[in-house]
Structures are given as structure tokens and as C-alpha cells.
Amino acid sequence: MRAELTSLMEQYQERIIGQDENLTYLLTVLLADGHVLIEGVPGTGKTKMVKTLATLVGGKFNRIQFTPDLLPSDITGSKIFNMKESQFETLKGPVFTNVLLADEINRTPAKTQAALLEAMEEKQVTIQGETFLLPDLFFVAATQNPIEYEGTYPLPEAQQDRFMMKLIVDFPNLEAETQVLTNVINEAKTGQMPVSLLTEASLSQVKKDVKGVEIKDSVKQYIVEIIRKTREQEAVQYGASTRAAIAIAKTAQAWAYLAGRDYVTPDDVKQVVRPCLRHRILLSPYAEVEGTDVDNIIASIVGTIPVPR
Numbered sequence: 001m002r003a004e005l006t007s008l009m010e011q012y013q014e015r016i017i018g019q020d021e022n023l024t025y026l027l028t029v030l031l032a033d034g035h036v037l038i039e040g041v042p043g044t045g046k047t048k049m050v051k052t053l054a055t056l057v058g059g060k061f062n063r064i065q066f067t068p069d070l071l072p073s074d075i076t077g078s079k080i081f082n083m084k085e086s087q088f089e090t091l092k093g094p095v096f097t098n099v100l101l102a103d104e105i106n107r108t109p110a111k112t113q114a115a116l117l118e119a120m121e122e123k124q125v126t127i128q129g130e131t132f133l134l135p136d137l138f139f140v141a142a143t144q145n146p147i148e149y150e151g152t153y154p155l156p157e158a159q160q161d162r163f164m165m166k167l168i169v170d171f172p173n174l175e176a177e178t179q180v181l182t183n184v185i186n187e188a189k190t191g192q193m194p195v196s197l198l199t200e201a202s203l204s205q206v207k208k209d210v211k212g213v214e215i216k217d218s219v220k221q222y223i224v225e226i227i228r229k230t231r232e233q234e235a236v237q238y239g240a241s242t243r244a245a246i247a248i249a250k251t252a253q254a255w256a257y258l259a260g261r262d263y264v265t266p267d268d269v270k271q272v273v274r275p276c277l278r279h280r281i282l283l284s285p286y287a288e289v290e291g292t293d294v295d296n297i298i299a300s301i302v303g304t305i306p307v308p309r
Contacts, residue, residue: 001206002260008056008197009258015052015194016045017183018176022167025275026053026141028258031210032250034164035120035140037105037155037279041147044169045180050101050141057203058196059098059137066108068151072115076125090127095119098135102142106152113159116140120162136204157238157282164247165272166279206257213253214263218308222266223248226273229301235287236297240280247276266307274298 005027012023022038026049029036038046047063054061064075077093094100095116105113119125123134142163144155160166172180187193198206223245231239251272252264259268278294 001202001209004197004202005206005258011194011197012052012056015183016049017179018172019045019049019169022169023049023053024255024258025165025167025272026050028251028254028272029164030057030139031207031254031257032164032247033207034247034250035142035162037160037163037166038141038143038169039146039166040143040169041171042145044171046143046169047101047103049169050099052194054099054139055194055196057099057137057198058200059139061099061101062094062097063101063103064094065103066105066112068108070108070112072112075112075115076119077127079128090130090132092127092132093125095125096132096134098137099139099141102140104144105142106144106155109153110156110159113153113155116142117159117162135200136207137200157280160279161241161243163279164251165275167275168278210254210257212262213256215249215253216263216308219252219264219266219269220249222305222308223252223269225305226269226277226302229305230277230281230298233297233301235284235292236281237284238282240277244277244280248273251276270302273302 009024009027012027013020016023026036030053038049040046051061051063064070073093075093075095077091077096079088080091081087082089102116119134119138120140123136123138125132125134140163145152171177226248227240227242227245229239230236233239248269249264252268255271256262256264256268274295277298281294281297283292283294283297
């Protein structure tokens with residue numbers, strides 16, 4: 001399966017230019033059975049990242065445009081009365097898919113945002129008392145725009161904590177941006193689209209293999225020490241939760257697997273710790289006023305903890 005994953009990443013990087021690290025993170029979260037929050041200004045390819053990944057892994061893709069008037073039932077579905085059959089029937093919403101893009105999730109109130117909580121945590125949806133299971137491959141990628149605040153509703157901390165990673169998508173460099181333009185023009189001419197490289201069965205096997213990647217006790221302790229240290233910083237009002245430690249461990253397993261190893265190293269932990277923690281740490285008011293960067297705090301915390309041999 002490693003050969004298929006290598007081919008998948010090669011095709012992924014050919015389609016999405018200048019975001020190699022974020023692409024690896026996206027695949028890492030998918031293999032770790034988690035969900036991802038993507039933050040970036042409009043026009044940086046966030047939707048294409050997610051849609052291309054869905055195609056490459058052979059999954060069904062649905063997109064929901066979050067707006068202030070969106071209702072929870074617009075996501076999960078509802079029961080309707082069938083006049084012809086004289087009975088109620090369930091109309092399933094767009095959440096019943098493999099890869100769900102929650103576009104601009106912070107443009108809808110918390111009541112609607114919370115409609116995803118059960119699906120993300122339990123892989124099931126309850127519609128008027130009846131519970132429906134979601135497929136084994138269920139991956140939520142939510143996007144938000146960091147530069148617009150009017151008409152937005154910040155995600156509650158409890159909702160942010162459900163996302164395994166938060167990725168920051170920035171503008172590509174000159175060379176990458178030129179290549180993006182070239183690729184788009186060429187695709188418009190040829191109409192060539194990405195093809196699926198994995199099946200549901202093969203992806204399920206890969207996810208099982210990822211769960212079997214070994215994490216030694218010393219590395220587990222290293223992860224927990226990082227988490228506990230976030231709660232002791234003067235610039236931090238609330239540190240990371242235990243769920244954050246679980247997220248780091250699971251994504252480190254997936255990162256190690258993609259690197260061709262069956263064991264996790266401290267370097268794997270260092271690779272995933274920033275995207276796993278940046279949305280789980282709440283800065284104190286004075287730190288926010290001073291413009292303190294969360295990633296810098298995470299880096300300083302990791303730098304003070306002895307690395308296990």
C-alpha cells in the first residue's frame with residue numbers, strides 16, 4: 001500500500017502547487033480518522049485541496065456553503081411526509097458522504113455549527129430520534145476566512161477541539177503561483193481530471209495499519225509533558241486538553257507511516273504538534289493585545305522539554 005500512497009501524494013502535489021506540507025497534513029488527518037480546520041484567505045485553493053483528496057482516495061464528496069440562515073436540518077436531514085405513501089420518510093442531508101467540505105463554517109451561528117458535533121465524534125447522525133451510521137471513511141474539512149469578521153460567528157472552543165488539526169493556507173511563492181496559473185490553463189484545454197488511486201477496502205486497511213504503528217512509553221510521556229506544559233504558560237489562559245494529546249499521538253502514527261516507519265519518533269511528534277495545538281490554546285487577554293503568536297509559544301514549549309532517546 002505504500003507504493004499507492006506515494007503515487008497518491010505525487011499526483012496530489014502535481015494538482016495542488018506550493019502547499020506540499022499542508023497536503024501531507026491533510027492526508028495524515030484522513031489516515032488518523034480525524035477532521036481538519038483550514039484557515040486561509042479566499043482564492044488560495046482550499047476547496048480544491050479537499051475535493052482533489054476526495055477523488056484520489058475514491059470517496060464521495062459533498063460541499064455545504066455555511067450561511068447565517070443555514071439550519072441544522074440542512075446539514076443532517078429531516079423527516080418529511082410522503083403524501084403518496086401516506087407515511088413519513090427520512091430525507092438524508094449532505095452530511096451523509098465520505099468527504100464533507102464545510103465551507104466558511106464560521107458564517108453560521110453556533111446552533112448550526114453544532115449539527116456536525118455528533119457526526120464528527122460518533123460517526124452517526126440522529127434525525128428526530130432515529131440514528132443513522134455514517135460510512136467508515138467520514139472526513140470533515142472546514143474552512144474559515146481569517147480577514148473577515150463582519151457577519152461571522154467564531155467557533156466555540158468545544159467545536160474547535162473536535163478538529164484534529166488546524167492548517168494555515170498562505171499565498172504561494174512566485175514560482176508556485178506561476179505554475180498554478182499554467183496548470184489551470186492546461187486543465188481547461190485538456191479537461192484532464194485526477195483519478196482514484198485507492199478503494200474503500202484498501203483505505204480501510206491503511207487506516208488499520210496506521211493504528212498499529214508503535215508508540216513507545218517514552219514518546220507517550222513526551223506528548224503528555226508538552227500538553228501539560230501548555231497549561232503552565234503565563235501567556236496562555238487555557239491550555240490544551242487530553243483530546244489534544246490523543247490527536248498528537250494519532251497524527252504522529254500516521255506521519256510515521258507515511259514516512260515508511262512502523263514506530264513513532266520524537267521528530268514525528270514535533271512535525272504534528274503545531275497544527276494539533278494552535279486551535280486548542282486560548283491566549284490570555286494581554287497576550288492577544290500584544291499580538292503573541294500561538295505557534296511561537298508552542299515552539300518555545302517544545303524546545304524546553306527534553307527529547308526522549
